[in-house]
């Protein structure tokens with residue numbers, strides 16, 4: 131969705147690519163191969179809705195086959211088009227490279243407004259879309275693995291798996307054909323919260339980086355920072371809730387489709403999510419001021435602005451009015467390339483989407499590995515670890531002649547469950563990747579933004595992969 135007079139989302143991604151490419155010494159032909167979309171499948175299929183047949187337009191773009199399978203979410207939105215899907219697929223390639231997830235990038239889109247169909251109709255659309263992908267070999271655990279995105283969630287992923295299994299009976303790794311599934315249907319604990327939790331780890335790492343905070347005149351640490359969030363869907367709500375409960379930040383503004391609200395004392399995100407579920411709106415949440423327009427919250431004075439809705443929300447039209455010191459791109463492409471130039475000149479630190487929202491694909495990778503191994507993480511070692519820690523505690527008690535309390539003992543002797551391992555793997559990934567981006571940003575003096583630094587990290591890794599394949603000398 132691009133605003134008038136603004137370059138399209140795909141042009142924005144390519145403009146950012148070209149800028150970052152100029153900081154590398156990757157040969158021109160190889161850069162061109164990395165940039166182009168390798169394959170796009172556009173489908174128009176019929177679905178019966180009530181007494182009528184509706185023709186649904188849909189896409190699956192596989193941006194890069196340098197690693198297989200390709201991976202990327204499926205979006206349900208009336209704004210879906212070929213350019214948007216290609217742009218999102220390209221971001222997936224760079225994102226996977228940044229967080230060392232060994233997949234090429236992909237993205238799917240179905241051009242519908244999901245909120246104007248009932249559950250049965252959505253199921254019919256999802257199943258038909260999946261069978262079209264199967265027919266053209268555009269889905270499979272070793273081919274292309276979808277996941278949730280805007281307008282889709284675990285329910286749609288379960289329908290995709292069931293359709294796949296119906297067609298491919300007996301395929302032993304079939305469960306790995308899609309990720310983001312419900313936990314009781316071959317999903318993994320922690321996938322639903324993963325993108326939001328990754329945003330939290332990423333922003334915490336940035337705020338713990340002394341040089342970065344000095345640069346923008348903020349104190350070190352996440353605690354106490356004021357935050358505004360746009361979009362209270364999957365990503366926005368988990369980001370807000372986890373950052374508030376585990377990071378000690380204060381959410382002072384929230385924007386949703388129906389409008390935006392403000393409270394300088396802080397908005398309880400968990401209560402707000404419950405309130406919106408019950409009333410259908412964030413407007414009227416006790417203690418908050420209605421700011422009138424949907425976009426008004428974006429212009430609030432705050433430390434961190436987190437756009438978590440859609441692309442092209444901060445454009446050259448409103449970039450000058452943004453007062454945040456940090457923009458954490460939880461959504462894909464929320465800041466246009468034109469807006470970024472204005473914001474970088476103003477000294478705003480933009481933490482780019484291709485790093486910050488990579489928590490979703492990281493945990494999707496863990497889910498895929500779980501599906502291929504046919505076993506829950508922690509099953510083999512949990513009890514063994516717990517017994518070893520118990521023996522160790524026993525030895526300490528014997529040597530010190532002191533008894534350790536029951537609660538401490540329980541904490542010290544716990545073996546890790548799946549959720550503990552997923553969260554720890556995600557935390558490690560987000561910290562490592564941030565350090566790689568920050569090092570590149572500091573080392574290459576000419577690089578003007580964290581986005582260019584993240585791109586350089588991604589381009590170096592993808593070009594290495596191509597060279598290892600022996601296609602490019």
Ligand code: NAD
Pocket residue numbers: 278279280281282325360361362363364365366385386387424438439440441460461462463487488490491
């Ligand atoms: P979602 O459908 O769960 O939530 C999006 C929310 O944004 C909805 O509540 C919607 O009402 C709101 N919204 C739409 N337009 C708005 C506007 N103009 N102003 C304010 N609010 C608006 O979608 P999601 O899965 O949370 O995805 C959000 C963004 O994060 C997308 O850009 C998506 O590509 C990206 N993303 C999602 C995941 C994931 O795991 N779900 C992973 C990586 C990136």
